[in-house]
Amino acid sequence: MMVDVRLKDITKVFGKVVAVRNMNLEIKDKEFFAILGPSGCGKTTTLRIIAGLEKPTKGRVYFDNQDVTSLPAKFRDVAMVPQFYALYPTTVYNNIALPLRSRGVSKEEVKQRVREVAELLGLTEKLHLHIDKLSIGDKQKVSLARAIVRKPKLYLLDEPLTILDPVTRIIIRSELKSLQRRIKQTIIYVTHDQIEAMSLADRIAVMNMGVIEQVGTPYEIYDKPSSRFVGWFIGEPGMNFLEAEVDKHSSAIKLGSQEVLQSKTLVSKLVEKTNNNKVVIGVRPEYIYLEKNPREAGNGYTIVKGVVELIEFTGTHYIVLVGIDGREVKVKMNVEDYRRLNIAPKENVYLRIPLDKILFFDPVSEKRIL
């Protein structure tokens, strides 16, 4: 069975609140697709529209080019795994078998399919246990098994792992990923956790305030965010943004009084894309190196001077907040590099930034321009 899902010009309004605005999205067959965004961004509404649990105010939903916009949920042949499992107080076997029995599948087939699914999820040993005897992780697996056993066209998962503790979450996440490779079905996965989306998905749609900001593979989104929001939301901490001036005469880009780089071609491109002499520089905290003494920038790098404002120790890393003429940059360093550097607040430091890691954003539209 195959299915690709297409949303065309979808808008969903609840009272005065626009939950989803003019959304166009294509999810390919057999794809592990994540919809990622902060709470209240409209991701769950989108999922519910695909499931048929909400009717869009405007726009159409297509499964394999067939318009299903007004088809009720139970006729769409999709399975939804919710954030909190809803299981019946009986054995694991009965819980998994239930969706088949209610569809009038023969007893023999039920038996066979439940066993297959249990095998797939590593639940075989636990089939005859009562649901109360299971760990939270296993319960969520049963919830998943109940979806899989129906062999639906499409799986919709709404933050199914949030209630699990971190270690179980990672283990089940890995299992989910390898499961998808085996069952070869389309999965749409909604989450607010960027690491989860980056770890699981083939492609990610990043949503904010009812709008899709970007669709792409994890590293397309990480390396080339299409907007400031995406740059900030992906990565921990998110991307740094610095307002800079474009000087047409000297073909330079400046941060206050400091020249960041000089390039005729770059500046002319930037001027072409913004009719403004201001531009926002974006650079990820993990790509910046700190140095105590000024050195030659060297090929492919630029050096900017700043003052250490704040140092945060997160255990695995140090995050150093550096002030540059009223702007702030976060630098993420590993513990050894930081301890070797030996800096303290209010000290002068030099930021060494690789030129190929610098992105440019429009200060008004906040979209990436280069």
Place this chain on the structure above:
Amino acid sequence: MSDYFLELRNIKKRYGDKTVLDNISLGLRRGETLSLLGPPGSGKTTLLKIIAGLERQDSGDILMDGKVINDLPPYQRGVAMVFETLALYTHMTVYENIASPLIAAKLPKEVMDKKIREIAKFLKIEHLLERKADKLSGGERQRVALARALVKDAELYLFDEPFINLDAKIRSALRTEFKKLKTTLGKTSIFATPDPIEALALSDYIAVLYNGRILQYGTPIEIYDKPINLWLARYLTGNMLNELYGRVVSQENGVAIELTSPVKRKILVKDYAPNYVDIIKELGVAGTQQEIVITIKPSQSTIESSQECSGLEIEAEIIGYENHGSEILVFARINDTVLKIYSSRDILNRDIIGAKNKICLDLTKAVIYDKRTGRVLGDT
């Protein structure tokens, strides 16, 4: 006389027959930030409320500037607090919420207005001032609660898990902002949190609370580098600790560790962790077959096959990974143990799931615990 601004001496508190706080003694100087780090139910909130005067300790003293303040009512202690539930007055506007402590202090209207607008500007909630407090997002509510506490001219600020219900992303952004705020204002504060990263990032000192007792007290670095027991070591890494089990044996050529899990191998301490030779010798455990747990944090191991391994090399099957962008946290299984190792993102250039890979654990960075007592070795 100590130079402590706030001092707790042998604070005890019971609810019914449950001991919530057991002999808590702590000191805090002016301008410092102390974190109370501990899992839910470890007594953090009760301790904060006792300091604020909202609850009364069964025994023990609270001192401010050297004077016992046990009998001082809450509003005379010069304390402001952000509650775990935030405790916003939902029927009021943001403005009225922030005004509350100023109204109680009977400040003139103009002074009040100026203060409210200043703090609102500082916390970037100026545009919300006229909004009702129940019409705010999680992050906004958090800022309002912060504003209501900070607008008060207090000597001591108490924060009870103020970021707990927020998305991870907003949480880390607020954390940095909060630290900046704290640094700018230079106020004395106590910050209760179950999140090790928050405690490490925000505080000058950390007191780890466990079952109503202080398990360990020290600077973030002291605590992170050498957690006093195995439970804390696991807790600090969010259960991402790599653990090797073994026992200490003596050989002609020196002290050795006979590993039992996840691999069976005998290693000479002087070859793999020379810094531990003396500690193990001094403890006199060499030859006693004492069982130990060797712990290594994910960031202290490597998985790149190209590099020469000077530590302990183990071959394991990669079962999954977590993509942190520039870094990948790889999970590799060997004999029912899952090892966690940070790697560069290049590792994803190939299909790694199911692949066997060499993992190199740097034992010189390890922290070793006594398996029976769970306590760290070499702690005097």
Place this chain on the structure above:
Amino acid sequence: MVESLLLYKLKKYLRVAVLVFLILAYLSPLYWIFTTAFKTRAEMFSNPFYLTQVTLENFEEAARYGAFDAIKNSVIITVGGVGLALLLSVFAAYAFSRYAIRGKNILMFYILSTRMMPPIALVIPIFVMFQKLGLKGTYTGLILMYATVSLPFSIWMIKSFIDDIPKDIDQAAILDGHSLTYVLFKIVIPMVLPGIVASMVFSAITIWNEFVFALLLSSIDTRPTSVLLSSIRGERGFNWGRIAAIEVVYILPIIIFVFLVQKHLLRGLTFGTVRR
């Protein structure tokens, strides 16, 4: 598949039809009372469904029978009873919710259990008591009686609303530097307003409709509408037009009242339940 989709839609329409029928069934007596009140005596039986000619003669006659005095009495008793009950129950509810009172659960159960007593069992001792105290037939007596009847439920309901507000809120206000009076009146009461309104509506409806106590404890001058209605009987059987007119006047205030507070009432009714 196509067939079952058809069935699905059919079921959906059927559900809507049943709902519409139920709504009509509930509204029809009201419709009948309202139209009858405005009908002439001639039209009442000849044309039971429609209203062609509007007349106020039924209302004039109702006024002659003292309907408006009875309404006035109902209003005085209800407002007084609800007011007194609310005042007492807010204090009691706050104390029950926030303080460690010895034997709290038993006390709460005792308070609520008075509510389970059938009024008819209480009426004789109360009648005797009121007569001895000179309260029989007075507004004060009726107000006291109804406040007593409303209190248990009011306390219980408002307490459960206050329980829903975290104690942190009170403590935050105390740390801000406010007095307990301020905390109660400016913080806690406004926050449980939906609950107070809901309990107010319940008490008001109970008192407005009450009959047994009213019949025995009121006098001709203080009798509320419920008592008046039962005593109206025409010379030649029932005069439906007059009864309908009194009923309209009797129902209207409570409908208007509920309509005015409906925003709070809806929140009040769902407030405690949704979050649990």
